[in-house]
Amino acid sequence: MTALDVRDVRFSYGEKEALKSVSFSLEPGRFCALLGPNGAGKSTLFALMTRLLVTGEGRITIAGHDIARAPRAALAAIGVVFQQPTLDLDMTVTRNMRYFAALHGISGRDAQARIDAALDRLSMRERADEKVRALNGGHRRRMEIARALIHQPRLLLLDEPTVGLDTASRRAITDHVHELATGGLTVFWATHLVDEITPEDEVVVLHRGEVLAQDSARSIAGGQSLTDAFMAMTGAEA
Amino acid sequence: MSAYLIVMGAIISREMQRFLNQRGRFFAALVRPLVWLLVFAAGFRAALGLSIIPPYQTYITYEVYIVPGLCGMIQLFNGMQSSLSLVYDQEMGSMRLLLTSPMPRWWLLLSKLAAGVAVSLLQVYVFLAIAAALGIDMPLAGYALALPALIVSGLMLGALGLLLSSYVKQLENFAGVMNFVIFPMFFLSSALYPLWKMAESSALLRDICAFNPFTHAVELIRFALYGQFNGLALAVVCGGFAVFFLLAVRGYDPARGLAKRRHSG
Numbered sequence: 001m002t003a004l005d006v007r008d009v010r011f012s013y014g015e016k017e018a019l020k021s022v023s024f025s026l027e028p029g030r031f032c033a034l035l036g037p038n039g040a041g042k043s044t045l046f047a048l049m050t051r052l053l054v055t056g057e058g059r060i061t062i063a064g065h066d067i068a069r070a071p072r073a074a075l076a077a078i079g080v081v082f083q084q085p086t087l088d089l090d091m092t093v094t095r096n097m098r099y100f101a102a103l104h105g106i107s108g109r110d111a112q113a114r115i116d117a118a119l120d121r122l123s124m125r126e127r128a129d130e131k132v133r134a135l136n137g138g139h140r141r142r143m144e145i146a147r148a149l150i151h152q153p154r155l156l157l158l159d160e161p162t163v164g165l166d167t168a169s170r171r172a173i174t175d176h177v178h179e180l181a182t183g184g185l186t187v188f189w190a191t192h193l194v195d196e197i198t199p200e201d202e203v204v205v206l207h208r209g210e211v212l213a214q215d216s217a218r219s220i221a222g223g224q225s226l227t228d229a230f231m232a233m234t235g236a237e238a
Numbered sequence: 239m240s241a242y243l244i245v246m247g248a249i250i251s252r253e254m255q256r257f258l259n260q261r262g263r264f265f266a267a268l269v270r271p272l273v274w275l276l277v278f279a280a281g282f283r284a285a286l287g288l289s290i291i292p293p294y295q296t297y298i299t300y301e302v303y304i305v306p307g308l309c310g311m312i313q314l315f316n317g318m319q320s321s322l323s324l325v326y327d328q329e330m331g332s333m334r335l336l337l338t339s340p341m342p343r344w345w346l347l348l349s350k351l352a353a354g355v356a357v358s359l360l361q362v363y364v365f366l367a368i369a370a371a372l373g374i375d376m377p378l379a380g381y382a383l384a385l386p387a388l389i390v391s392g393l394m395l396g397a398l399g400l401l402l403s404s405y406v407k408q409l410e411n412f413a414g415v416m417n418f419v420i421f422p423m424f425f426l427s428s429a430l431y432p433l434w435k436m437a438e439s440s441a442l443l444r445d446i447c448a449f450n451p452f453t454h455a456v457e458l459i460r461f462a463l464y465g466q467f468n469g470l471a472l473a474v475v476c477g478g479f480a481v482f483f484l485l486a487v488r489g490y491d492p493a494r495g496l497a498k499r500r501h502s503g
Contacts, residue, residue, distance in 0.1 A: 050334070050338045051337075051338070051492055052334060052337060052338070052492060053492055054492040054493040071340075072340040072341070072342070073340070075338055075339070075340040076340040078338075080334075080335075080338055082331055082334055082335070084331035084334075085331065086331040086332045086334060086335040087332075088252070088256070088332070090256075090259050091252075091255065095255075098248070099248050099252050100335070102244045102245055102247065102248030102249075103245055103248065103335070103336065103339035103341070104241075104339060104340065105240075105241025105242075105244050105245065105340075105341070106244070107244045107247075107248075
């Protein structure tokens with residue numbers, strides 16, 4: 001079963017066409033980057049995949065569940081890290097995580113066990129009772145990623161998760177999420193930064209609402225650097 | 239525990255904690271009705287003669303008269319404040335977190351409403367306790383009997399706030415909401431003056447007040463505080479809640495136009 005299948009999806013904001021018949025699919029256990037310059041339609045596609053927006057044209061299937069017909073099963077199968085932080089800064093790390101677990105119907109000891117495990121993976125257990133405001137940007141982001149995995153989704157969606165982070169934090173988070181994919185999770189990572197992609201990663205290149213290519217980063221690069229290949233595909237806008 | 243209740247419990251506890259963390263908001267929520275009670279009512283007491291009208295069985299002072307209206311005012315402001323925080327949440331992203339929960343969207347919105355009502359109940363009872371300490375008290379049983387009335391009126395006023403938040407896209411537009419929703423609703427109601435008093439100056443104004451659902455919320459609370467049941471008020475408040483909530487759910491439906499416009503920025 002594919003982890004994510006997007007078929008002939010179109011979407012317009014009034015007159016402006018944001019996505020023009022977008023189609024691609026992801027196999028389970030892969031790290032796939034959605035690479036596109038600003039304004040390519042990445043955030044619109046994410047909003048459609050998370051049902052913040054709905055379109056009448058095309059079909060999005062997540063772990064076998066059509067998001068239009070079975071939205072609850074589809075949403076239960078995804079973990080999302082939005083571009084904008086969605087943490088309560090004046091609440092503790094644990095409380096933020098408990099709130100999220102509850103939104104997925106998980107509470108009590110089960111929730112606590114999952115939260116402890118998530119914090120252990122990040123080596124953040126000792127900071128569980130600190131307010132999120134006390135954490136730096138990198139730790140906040142790692143925490144959001146850990147939170148998105150509490151309900152054990154099949155697909156992890158990240159919309160430009162390294163925006164605003166310093167180089168070291170960016171590297172740490174990129175490596176961490178690549179490891180998650182090695183562990184069997186399907187990762188779909190939107191970015192306009194080519195250096196976050198390794199040659200083995202799958203890449204979907206989105207430009208002006210259209211998929212220009214889907215292949216491994218190595219194949220798309222075709223002997224040159226991925227940056228050059230990407231710039232050649234999208235004009236000089238990268 | 240069912241997943242539905244887990245979600246609702248978490249949303250209520252988050253809102254409560256946020257409210258208790260914001261000491262300024264708690265303070266403002268109490269000062270506003272207390273100023274009305276202690277300053278405005280003291281000045282008006284001499285100017286305004288009140289006759290005996292249901293549910294009262296004896297002459298009452300003006301301070302006693304406006305207590306139910308001020309309870310309603312607390313809930314009205316709280317409903318708008320919750321709606322303001324929803325608009326803020328939409329801008330800041332935490333609304334997205336909520337809306338990507340696999341629970342049905344109407345349940346998520348109802349849970350948000352329940353959270354707002356819980357916060358307003360806390361404010362109302364602290365206000366009633368301060369009023370009682372100042373000698374403006376109600377029959378003891380009335381405090382308990384008012385609880386269901388306050389829940390229903392809180393739901394209606396919260397649903398109105400929710401509805402507004404689904405149509406008002408930016409925080410800046412909220413000043414307009416204050417001017418065009420809160421003030422007319424409060425002043426054109428039975429919160430400050432009984433309807434017969436309004437009729438003395440203008441029959442039209444009286445009719446507008448009688449039509450205003452906030453009037454019925456205030457009367458429902460007023461009657462309940464004196465152990466009496468006001469069927470018409472309950473019907474109007476429940477009807478208002480149903481209409482406002484259904485329209486709000488419609489406003490938050492991703493398949494409709496509103497969400498599209500909000501994302502287009």
